[in-house]
Amino acid sequence: MAEPTTDNQATSSGTETDGHNSRQAQLTTENLNALEANRQGIEADSANGDSAYGESTTSSFLTSIASEVTKGLYENGRRYHSFGTAEYGFPNDEPETDRLDMQHAMMTSLMSNRLFWAPINPNPLRVLDLGTGTGIWAIDFAEIFESAEVIGTDLSPIQPSWVPPNCRFEIDDVERDWTYATDSFDFIHARNLICSVRDWPKLIAQTYEHVKPGGYVEWQMKHPFIVSDDGTLPENSALQQWSASFGEAADAFGTSLSTTPRLKEMMLQAGFVDVEEYVVKLPIGPWPKNKQLKRVGAFELVNMVDGVEGLTMRLFSKALGMPVEEIQVLLMNVRKEAKNSRIHSYYPFYIVFGRKPER
Template structure:
């Protein structure tokens, strides 16, 4: 098993062996938790910026939290609405903290492109044979990764699962989508899958140990599991992400909200992928770390391109990313969320800051003797 630590500069490392219109539960709008700035701070700061700026293009203008409510109709699931945005309904153990509407789906597809760029224009880092029979994409979202994978592996049966039916119907013939809650026992037989792919499940999983045990159960002996997660923290190597910035507050919202829900976002920080993969029985575990820039500030052309797509993904739906967790963590409404996102948008657009976030890919193999 190996551990490949993130380098001191932004960039990659090379892996080495080793419905119902109910809102979410609210926190009292009293005193903010220790270390977190209150919603009034962001409202006042946004108003001050708006007063200084004749055109409000980079502040409160373009993206209204209560605008664009492209609902997704389904006979399978009934969605809930929070501040005009649709989310997966709270049924059983299934949970999702991001909207499942068109606005967020477009952001997810942009994210897929920047993640593919980060991986060197690859869909996976785990070594796979071209003749694998069956691949499973857990938490497939819009299905874009599964579609690309099915195109690249036309002789492989590919299955994508998610709790929301937001995937397209026009897909490669070797791909199917199924509604399934990955926090319960999976419906696939033991020893039936060659490759299990999981991405961006942070904030949705209460028991990561059980998740990887299910992946181990369904994997064929010799099969592979690959997990991609990221940190919610904006960091900088030059101190340009200050303690009082909106960027610095971002991770605090997710960390606190995840703790209150019992579904952590600190998967990367606590090394959960490797730990629980190892506990489940996987071997030959490898780790790949990458500092992904946000914005076009890097000089390196490849990193600049990645950074611009990271910014574009956020620009597509700042409010969608933060809305649910700000509600859970601080009891914020649309006004506070809109003001906070205006400040965050301004900081990232300014070019004065050099933020990045950490990506991590971990993969391992089920022993042939299992």
């Protein structure tokens, strides 16, 4: 599997088409400053001296479906979704919803406290959030853009019932053929569809078909190949072993991670224009000196310590055939290394967006 390109984190590129300006999407000065700081590399905080951080038939049918969707499947003490035919690698129980909400806070902070970077219409009318999870992104968007009807879709019904009046959720599999009208969304967003998509070209083609001419589609994806710039991540470390095994498991699961660095290419092939890609560093642990990245890293440390079992158990046991006891030993060492402030590791995080051309 190809290694990610990380030597120019916060790299960007644009595509000129249809007579538009060479740079269609201008980020705010704040974002550009944050990207420049990220591009220069993350400076470790020298203060971290210790090695660890402290209706009738219809009604009956719907009832049956609702029961199927909500009952879930249990494996190794964790609950997973039971809707649709495709397996999703991660659980949907309460610990997982807590993790997802924490990840929302982390990624929003990483993106300079923005929900998206695409230069969308300031008054969007219809927005689709794919793989909405707990729905927190859709809810936040709906509260900010009261003009918009925001729809969040997911395999699991784990979203809250109290939501803004302009926000609603649907249980759906994004890889099935969509039933929405074509050219019907001003903006389509998706974040961290890791180990959930088996046919990325089809999914991207469906976003192209259903976004309005002039509308944008944006992907925000963690690329879980753990790296380090300063040699502090030992070869054959538990973090690297976990990262490599995670990639192998994703391949065996049919949801290859190698597609993330190709999102820009696939969007261009689908017909999008003004496609831009940014790759930023997502630190594991609060080792960076930069306050924003220190906060991001602290969130991700909790993810790697408290949430890594949910990210790992089904994938490694079912896709790789690893015994549960062996997985637990590996995760024990992963947690230990993640908490070691002398290891300056991070993930590449991709932000890719593009516009459907006007007709």
